[in-house]
Amino acid sequence: MKTEITEQHTMSVLVDNEPGVLARVIGLFSGRGYNIDSLTVSETEHEKHLSRITIVTTGTPMVLEQIKNQLERLVPVHNVIDLTVKGRSLERELALIKVAGKGEKRVEALRLAEAFRARVIDASTEHFVFELTGRTSKLDQFLALMIPLGLVETSRTGVGAIGRGPEPME
Amino acid sequence: MARKMTGAEMVMQTLVDQGIEHVFGYPGGAVLPIYDALFKRNDVQHLLVRHEQGAVHAAEGYARSTGKVGVVLVTSGPGATNAVTGLTDALMDSIPIVCLTGQVPTHLIGNDAFQECDTVGITRPCTKHNYLVKSIEDLPRVLHEAFYVASSGRPGPVVVDIPKDIQFAEGTYENHSNVPHKTYKPRAKGDKQAIREAVELMINAKKPMFYTGGGVINSGPVASKLLRTLVKMTGYPITQTLMGLGAFPSSSDQFLGMLGMHGTYEANMAMHDCDVMICVGARFDDRITGRVDAFSPNSKKIHIDIDPSSVNKNIAVDIPIIGDVAFVLEEMVKVWRARNPELDKKAHKQWWKQIEKWRARNCLKYDQPKDSIMPQYAIERLYALTKDRDTYITTEVGQHQMWAAQFYGFEEPNRWMTSGGLGTMGYGLPAAVGVQVAHPDSLVIDIAGEASVLMTMQEMSTAVQYNLPIKIFILNNEYLGMVRQWQELSHGGRYSQSYSEALPDFVKLAEAYGGVGIRAEKPDELDDAIKEMISVDRPVLFDCRVNKVANCFPMIPSGEAHNKMLLADEVDEENIENAISDEGKVLV
Numbered sequence: 001m002k003t004e005i006t007e008q009h010t011m012s013v014l015v016d017n018e019p020g021v022l023a024r025v026i027g028l029f030s031g032r033g034y035n036i037d038s039l040t041v042s043e044t045e046h047e048k049h050l051s052r053i054t055i056v057t058t059g060t061p062m063v064l065e066q067i068k069n070q071l072e073r074l075v076p077v078h079n080v081i082d083l084t085v086k087g088r089s090l091e092r093e094l095a096l097i098k099v100a101g102k103g104e105k106r107v108e109a110l111r112l113a114e115a116f117r118a119r120v121i122d123a124s125t126e127h128f129v130f131e132l133t134g135r136t137s138k139l140d141q142f143l144a145l146m147i148p149l150g151l152v153e154t155s156r157t158g159v160g161a162i163g164r165g166p167e168p169m170e
Numbered sequence: 171m172a173r174k175m176t177g178a179e180m181v182m183q184t185l186v187d188q189g190i191e192h193v194f195g196y197p198g199g200a201v202l203p204i205y206d207a208l209f210k211r212n213d214v215q216h217l218l219v220r221h222e223q224g225a226v227h228a229a230e231g232y233a234r235s236t237g238k239v240g241v242v243l244v245t246s247g248p249g250a251t252n253a254v255t256g257l258t259d260a261l262m263d264s265i266p267i268v269c270l271t272g273q274v275p276t277h278l279i280g281n282d283a284f285q286e287c288d289t290v291g292i293t294r295p296c297t298k299h300n301y302l303v304k305s306i307e308d309l310p311r312v313l314h315e316a317f318y319v320a321s322s323g324r325p326g327p328v329v330v331d332i333p334k335d336i337q338f339a340e341g342t343y344e345n346h347s348n349v350p351h352k353t354y355k356p357r358a359k360g361d362k363q364a365i366r367e368a369v370e371l372m373i374n375a376k377k378p379m380f381y382t383g384g385g386v387i388n389s390g391p392v393a394s395k396l397l398r399t400l401v402k403m404t405g406y407p408i409t410q411t412l413m414g415l416g417a418f419p420s421s422s423d424q425f426l427g428m429l430g431m432h433g434t435y436e437a438n439m440a441m442h443d444c445d446v447m448i449c450v451g452a453r454f455d456d457r458i459t460g461r462v463d464a465f466s467p468n469s470k471k472i473h474i475d476i477d478p479s480s481v482n483k484n485i486a487v488d489i490p491i492i493g494d495v496a497f498v499l500e501e502m503v504k505v506w507r508a509r510n511p512e513l514d515k516k517a518h519k520q521w522w523k524q525i526e527k528w529r530a531r532n533c534l535k536y537d538q539p540k541d542s543i544m545p546q547y548a549i550e551r552l553y554a555l556t557k558d559r560d561t562y563i564t565t566e567v568g569q570h571q572m573w574a575a576q577f578y579g580f581e582e583p584n585r586w587m588t589s590g591g592l593g594t595m596g597y598g599l600p601a602a603v604g605v606q607v608a609h610p611d612s613l614v615i616d617i618a619g620e621a622s623v624l625m626t627m628q629e630m631s632t633a634v635q636y637n638l639p640i641k642i643f644i645l646n647n648e649y650l651g652m653v654r655q656w657q658e659l660s661h662g663g664r665y666s667q668s669y670s671e672a673l674p675d676f677v678k679l680a681e682a683y684g685g686v687g688i689r690a691e692k693p694d695e696l697d698d699a700i701k702e703m704i705s706v707d708r709p710v711l712f713d714c715r716v717n718k719v720a721n722c723f724p725m726i727p728s729g730e731a732h733n734k735m736l737l738a739d740e741v742d743e744e745n746i747e748n749a750i751s752d753e754g755k756v757l758v
Contacts (some may be wrong), residue, residue, distance in 0.1 A: 016353060019302070020290060031295050062482055069479035075299040075319055075354045 101150030198245025200272030226256020231604030247285030262591025298326030323356025360493030375446035384413030385451015416580035464731030566622030596625030729754020
C-alpha cells in the first residue's frame with residue numbers, strides 16, 4: 001500500500017442547535033475512522049437556534065474531502081467550510097494552566113507568563129493559574145516551558161476559528 | 171387545515187396525507203395508542219409480521235418494487251432493536267423507509283424503564299436521520315419531514331421515536347407535506363458545464379464503458395428510459411451492478427452482464443481496459459473495484475451521483491456530476507443530440523471485437539450432470555418458465571444470490587430486490603411479502619438458500635395470514651454455500667460450522683405453516699415442479715435439492731485486481747489453494 005501525505009485542516013460546521021446534533025458529528029468521525037484533533041461547540045445565534053462546531057482534523061486530501069461531504073450530508077447541518085482550504089483564517093485557543101512551585105521557579109514561571117502575555121487569574125504563595133490565549137502552537141510552546149517549572153494541570157478549550165474579512169461564513 | 175387530535179391520530183392522519191396505504195408492523199406496550207387509532211380507521215392496511223426485522227425487510231421490498239416510501243410501526247425496546255438490521259440494510263442500499271417506534275413516556279426516559287432503550291442513540295448510525303419527539307407541537311412537522319428526508323436526495327431510512335404520552339397528548343395537526351426543509355436541500359440538477367465536458371469525453375472515447383447502479387433505479391422509471399436512450403444512441407457497452415440490474419435490459423447485445431466479484435469476465439475486463447468510464451448512480455464499492463490501485467488504471471472517469479460523499483470516496487474521478495440521474499441523463503441526451511457527433515467507428519469496432527473475444531470465454535459455463543441439479547441450471551429453468559410472466563424476484567444472501575444475478579435476466583427496473591450493501595441473510599422472504607402486498611396479482615419469487623431462509627422463516631406465517639402467494643425457491647445444498655466456498659479458497663477447505671445440520675423437512679414445514687411444499691431432486695423433475703409452483707395460488711416452499719459442492723464462478727479473488735478473475739474451468743485444487751494471497755485473506 002502506498003502511503004499518502006496527510007494534512008491538518010480546520011473546518012467550521014454550522015448546525016441547527018437540536019438535541020443529538022453533536023452526537024451525529026462525533027459518531028460520523030468515530031464510525032468512519034476519521035481523526036479529531038480538536039473539537040469545540042457552542043450556540044452562536046440563539047434566535048436562529050444555530051450552533052457552530054469547529055473541528056481540527058487530519059487526513060489525506062481524499063479523506064478531508066470525504067469528511068466535508070459526509071458532514072454536509074447530515075440533515076441538521078447548514079453548511080461546512082474548510083477554513084484551511086479557504087486560507088488565511090484566524091484560529092485561537094484558550095488554556096487555563098496551573099503551575100505550583102516556590103522560589104526561583106515560581107518567579108521564572110511568572111516572568112515567562114508575562115512574556116507570553118498570559119494573565120494570572122488565581123495565585124497563592126505556592127501556585128499560579130494562568131489564562132493564555134493564542135494559536136495552538138503558542139499554547140504548546142508555553143506548556144512545554146512550564147513543565148520543569150511545576151506544571152500540574154491544564155484545561156484547554158480547543159480551537160475556535162473564523163475567516164478574515166468583512167463577509168460571514170457562506 | 172388545522173385540526174385538534176391526539177398524537178396517535180396525527181400518526182394515522184400523516185400516513186393518509188402522505189398517500190400511504192400499507193404499514194408493516196408489530197404492536198407492543200409503547201405503541202398501543204397508535205394501534206388503537208389504526209383500529210378506528212380503515213384507510214390504512216396494517217400487515218402483522220412475526221418479527222420486527224421482517225417488518226423492515228417487507229417495507230424495503232414494498233419500497234423497491236414501487237418507488238414509494240415503505241412504512242414500519244414497532245414498539246419500544248426490543249421492537250426497535252429488532253428493526254436495526256433492516257434499517258442498516260435500507261441505509262446501505264438507499265431504500266426510503268419511515269420507521270415509527272414507540273418509546274416509554276417522556277418522564278420515564280433515562281430511567282431504565284421496562285422496554286426502554288435509547289432508540290435514537292442506537293439507530294443514529296443506521297438511519298439517514300432520526301428524531302425523538304418530545305412535544306406534541308413538533309409531531310406533525312417531524313412526521314412529514316421524515317417522509318421528505320427518507321425519499322428525497324439519496325433515499326434512506328428515517329426513524330421517528332414517539333413516547334407514549336405524546337401519542338395520548340392532544341395538539342393541532344396541520345399537513346406539512348409541502349413545507350420546505352430548513353437545512354436539507356439536495357441538489358437535483360447537475361452542473362451543465364460538467365455535463366458538456368462529460369459528453370465531449372464520451373464522444374472522443376475509443377474504448378468507452380457504461381457502469382450503472384442502483385441510483386438509476388432509485389431515480390425512477392424515467393431514469394431507466396433515459397439510460398436506455400443514451401446507451402442505444404452511443405452504441406457503447408454497458409455493465410450494471412448487483413443493485414442496478416433491470417435498469418437496462420439484460421437481453422440487449424450491448425449489455426455485458428453484471429460486473430464485480432462474481433460478475434462476468436467480459437464486464438470486468440472491459441471495465442479494466444476502457445479509456446472512458448461513465449459511472450451512473452453507482453459508488454465504486456469494494457465488490458466492484460477489487461484492488462483499488464489496479465482498478466481501471468487508464469480510464470478517464472465520469473461519475474454521476476446525487477450524493478457528493480459518494481464521489482472520490484474509493485476511486486478518484488475526473489468529472490464528477492452531482493445530481494439526480496434522471497435530470498443529468500436528460501441533459502446528456504440533449505447535449506449529445508445537439509452535438510450529433512461523428513464517432514471513431516474504427517476504434518469502437520476494434521473495442522467490440524475485443525469484448526467479443528472476452529465474451530467467447532463463456533465465463534458462466536457449467537456442466538449439468540444427469541443425476542443432480544446444478545444450481546445454475548435451476549435458475550436458468552426458473553427464468554425460462556417465468557420470464558414471460560409479470561414476475562418480481564427477491565433473494566437471500568450467498569451463492570444462490572450471485573447465481574440469481576448471473577442467470578436470471580431482468581428487462582425492467584424495480585423487479586429485482588436483493589440485499590446488496592449489507593448482505594443480510596433472511597432478507598428475501600419478508601421482502602417478497604412486501605412485494606406481494608404491493609403487487610397482489612404478480613408472481614413473486616424469493617430465490618433462497620436453505621440457510622438464509624431459516625433466519626426469517628417465521629414470515630411464512632405472515633404470507634399465509636394475508637393470502638400472499640409468494641414462492642420461496644430454495645436452492646438447498648445443505649451448506650452455508652458462500653462460507654464454504656471461502657473456506658475452500660482461504661482456509662484450506664476446513665469447513666468450520668458451514669454445514670447446515672439438522673435441516674427441517676421443507677415440504678412438511680410449508681404444510682405446517684398452511685402453505686404448500688414442493689420438492690425436486692432430479693433435473694428431469696425440475697420443469698414440472700416449477701410449473702406446479704407457479705400454478706399454486708398459495709405460499710410455496712420449493713425445496714430444490716441441488717448439487718452440494720457447486721461453487722460460484724467466475725470470481726475476483728479478494729485482494730486481487732478486477733482483471734485477474736478466477737474462471738470455473740481453470741479451477742483445480744492447486745489454484746484454489748493459492749487463489750487468495752495472505753493480504754487478500756484479511757479482506758471480506
